[in-house]
Amino acid sequence: MNNRRVSNVRRTITQFILILFLFLLINIFVIFHHKESMYEMTRSSAVRELNLIGDLLVEPLLRHDYATVEHFLVQWGKVHNDICELTAIGENEFTLASYKRIELTSHPFKIKHSIRYKDEKLIELEMVKDFTIVLAGLKSFTFQFIGGIFFLIIILGLAIWFSLKRTAITPLEMEIEDRERMENQLMEKTIYLDNILHSSTDLAIATTDLDFTIKYYNPEAERIFGYRAEDVIGRTVMEMHTKEKVDPARFQHAIDKVRKEGEYRYSVEQDCEGGKKFIESRVSGIWNQEKDLIGFVLTARDVTKRMEAAENLDKSLSILYATLESTADGLLVVDRSGKIVSYNNKFTEMWGIPENIMESRNDKRAMEYVRELLMEPDVFDKRVKQLYNDHEAESFDMLEFKDGRVFERYSKPQKISGITVGRVWSFRDVTGRKMAERALLENQEQLQAIIDNSTALIYLKDREGKYLLINRRYEELFKITSEDISSRTDYDIFPENVAATLRLNDLKVLEEKKSIESEEIIPHEDGEHIYLSIKFPLNDLKGEPYGVCCISTDITERKTMENKLVTINNELAQKTNYLERFQKITVNRELDMIKLKEEVNALLEGSGQEKRYRIVEKTLEKESPEFV
Numbered sequence: 120m121n122n123r124r125v126s127n128v129r130r131t132i133t134q135f136i137l138i139l140f141l142f143l144l145i146n147i148f149v150i151f152h153h154k155e156s157m158y159e160m161t162r163s164s165a166v167r168e169l170n171l172i173g174d175l176l177v178e179p180l181l182r183h184d185y186a187t188v189e190h191f192l193v194q195w196g197k198v199h200n201d202i203c204e205l206t207a208i209g210e211n212e213f214t215l216a217s218y219k220r221i222e223l224t225s226h227p228f229k230i231k232h233s234i235r236y237k238d239e240k241l242i243e244l245e246m247v248k249d250f251t252i253v254l255a256g257l258k259s260f261t262f263q264f265i266g267g268i269f270f271l272i273i274i275l276g277l278a279i280w281f282s283l284k285r286t287a288i289t290p291l292e293m294e295i296e297d298r299e300r301m302e303n304q305l306m307e308k309t310i311y312l313d314n315i316l317h318s319s320t321d322l323a324i325a326t327t328d329l330d331f332t333i334k335y336y337n338p339e340a341e342r343i344f345g346y347r348a349e350d351v352i353g354r355t356v357m358e359m360h361t362k363e364k365v366d367p368a369r370f371q372h373a374i375d376k377v378r379k380e381g382e383y384r385y386s387v388e389q390d391c392e393g394g395k396k397f398i399e400s401r402v403s404g405i406w407n408q409e410k411d412l413i414g415f416v417l418t419a420r421d422v423t424k425r426m427e428a429a430e431n432l433d434k435s436l437s438i439l440y441a442t443l444e445s446t447a448d449g450l451l452v453v454d455r456s457g458k459i460v461s462y463n464n465k466f467t468e469m470w471g472i473p474e475n476i477m478e479s480r481n482d483k484r485a486m487e488y489v490r491e492l493l494m495e496p497d498v499f500d501k502r503v504k505q506l507y508n509d510h511e512a513e514s515f516d517m518l519e520f521k522d523g524r525v526f527e528r529y530s531k532p533q534k535i536s537g538i539t540v541g542r543v544w545s546f547r548d549v550t551g552r553k554m555a556e557r558a559l560l561e562n563q564e565q566l567q568a569i570i571d572n573s574t575a576l577i578y579l580k581d582r583e584g585k586y587l588l589i590n591r592r593y594e595e596l597f598k599i600t601s602e603d604i605s606s607r608t609d610y611d612i613f614p615e616n617v618a619a620t621l622r623l624n625d626l627k628v629l630e631e632k633k634s635i636e637s638e639e640i641i642p643h644e645d646g647e648h649i650y651l652s653i654k655f656p657l658n659d660l661k662g663e664p665y666g667v668c669c670i671s672t673d674i675t676e677r678k679t680m681e682n683k684l685v686t687i688n689n690e691l692a693q694k695t696n697y698l699e700r701f702q703k704i705t706v707n708r709e710l711d712m713i714k715l716k717e718e719v720n721a722l723l724e725g726s727g728q729e730k731r732y733r734i735v736e737k738t739l740e741k742e743s744p745e746f747v
Contacts, residue, residue: 166230192207201304333356397423617641624652625654636653
C-alpha cells in the first residue's frame with residue numbers, strides 16, 4: 120500500500136516534474152520567440168517610420184533644401200521619445216542632417232534605410248531607437264515567470280492541470296500586456312503622425328483601402344481639390360473620377376504602375392479664376408509587415424507658385440549664366456561633399472581641364488590634374504584642404520604656373536538661408552598685370568636711380584605743402600631721410616621767412632596750373648645758397664593738380680661768376696669811354712691841322728707862290744663818327 124502510494128507519489132512527482140520541465144522548455148522557447156517577435160515588430164515599425172520620413176523628405180532633397188531636411192528630422196526626433204538618433208547621410212558618407220537626443224540609452228537599436236527616387240539613391244536614413252522599454256517588458260515577464268516557478272514549487276501538491284493552466288495563462292497575459300503597450304505606443308505615434316499630416320499646409324494627403332474607398336483626407340487636400348473631407352471619406356475614387364470626368368484607363372494605368380514599380384507620378388494643369396493652377400501628385404502603395412499591399416496613398420502639392428518661381432528663376436539663371444560666361448574670371452562652385460556643382464567656360468579655358476574630368480563632377484580629379492601645372496602644388500593642396508575643413512573661411516592668394524602664368528584665387532563659402540552649402544572659387548589671369556607691375560617696378564627703380572644720382576634737388580609736395588618724396592641729394596644736404604620728412608612741411612625744416620617764400624611759389628604753381636621758374640635762397644651750413652627752381656604741377660586723371668614737383672639747381676657759383684663779370688664789364692666800359700674821348704680830341708686836332716694847311720696853300724697860291732703842303736686825301740672830318 121505504502122509502496123503503491125510511494126510509487127504513485129513518485130509517479131505523480133515524476134509526471135509533474137516531467138510536465139514542469141516540458142513547461143519550462145516550452146516557456147523558454149516562448150520567451151526567446153517572444154523576444155524575437157518583439158524585435159521584428161520594432162524593426163518593422165522602424166522601417167515603416169523611415170519609409171514615411173523618406174517620402175516626406177523627397178521633395179526638399181530634390182531641391183537640395185538641407186535646412187528643411189534638418190528641421191524636419193529634429194522635429195520628428197523631439198516628438199518621438201523612443202528615438203535616440205536620426206541621421207541623414209549623403210554621398211561620400213557625408214552627414215547632411217542629424218538629430219541626437221541628449222540622454223543616451225544602454226540598449227540602442229540601430230536600423231538603416233536608403234531613400235531612392237527613380238532608382239537613384241538620394242540619402243541613407245539611419246535611426247537609433249531605445250530598446251529599453253521592450254527589454255523591460257521582457258525582463259518583467261522573466262521575473263514573473265521565475266516567481267511562478269517558485270510558486271509552483273511551494274504549492275507542489277496542487278493539481279497538475281491547475282499548475283499547467285496557471286503556467287500557460289501567465290505568459291499569455293504578459294504577452295497581451297506587452298502587445299497593449301506596443302499598441303498604445305503605436306497609437307501615440309499614429310496620433311502624432313495624424314497631427315503632422317493634418318497640420319500640413321502644402322501637402323495634400325489622401326489614403327484608400329484596396330477597394331479604393333477613401334479613408335483619410337487632410338485639410339490641404341480639401342483646399343487643393345475643392346472637396347470637404349466629409350463629402351469624400353467613405354466614397355470610392357472611381358466615383359470622384361466619374362464626377363471629375365477622368366478617363367478610367369488612366370486610373371487603371373496608375374494602379375498597375377503602383378503595383379509594379381511602387382509609385383506613380385503625374386502632373387495636372389487646372390483652369391481657375393485667377394489663371395492656371397499646376398498640381399504635382401504621387402500615388403504609392405501602403406504595405407503591411409508581410410509586404411502585402413493593403414491600400415494606396417495620394418500626395419499632391421500645389422506647385423503653381425513654384426512653377427512661376429521656376430520660370431522667373433530660369434530667366435534669372437539665364438541672365439546669371441550669361442553674366443558668368445561674359446566675366447573675365449574663371450568660376451567654379453562645389454558643394455560640401457566636394458562635388459562640382461557649376462563652372463563657366465572661362466574656368467575650363469584658363470585651366471585647360473579635359474571635358475571628361477569636368478563632366479565627372481569630381482573636384483578631386485580636377486585638383487589632381489591642375490596640381491601638375493603649378494609651381495608649388497603641395498602648398499596648393501594644403502590650402503584647399505584647410506578651406507574644405509573650415510566651411511566659413513574666406514581666402515585670397517596667388518597661384519604661379521610653370522609656364523609663367525599667374526592667377527589670382529579667391530574663395531568664399533556659398534550660403535543659402537544662412538547655411539553653408541558649398542564653396543565658390545574665382546580665378547583671374549593677372550599674368551599681363553603682373554608683367555606690367557614688374558616692368559613698372561623696373562621703371563620706377565630706374566627713375567629712382569636717376570633721381571638719386573642727380574646733383575639737383577628733386578622733391579614732391581602735396582597741396583598742403585607736405586613732402587611726398589625727396590631724392591638722395593636732398594637727404595645728404597639737409598641731413599634728413601625720406602622716412603623722417605614724410606608729412607612734414609618747409610616750416611618744419613627751414614626758417615619761417617624762407618619757408619613762406621617757398622610756399623608762395625608752390626601756391627602760384629597750383630593756382631596758375633603751369634610751371635614757373637624762380638630763384639630761391641636756401642640756407643646751408645656754409646651759408647646761403649642760390650637755387651634756380653623749376654616747379655610744375657602734378658595732375659590727377661581729371662587734370663586737377665594734387666601736388667607740386669620741384670627741380671632745384673644750385674647756381675651759387677654761377678651767380679658769383681656773373682657778379683664778377685658785371686664788375687669787369689663796368690671797368691672795361693669806363694676805360695673804353697676814356698679812350699673814346701681821347702680819340703675824339705685827337706681827330707678834331709687832326710681836322711684843324713688839315714684846314715690850316717689848306718688855308719696856307721690858298722694864301723700862297725693867291726700870292727703866286729707854290730703850295731707848301733701837299734694834301735693827298737681827306738680822310739677825317741670834323742664831325743667824325745663816334746668811336747667805340
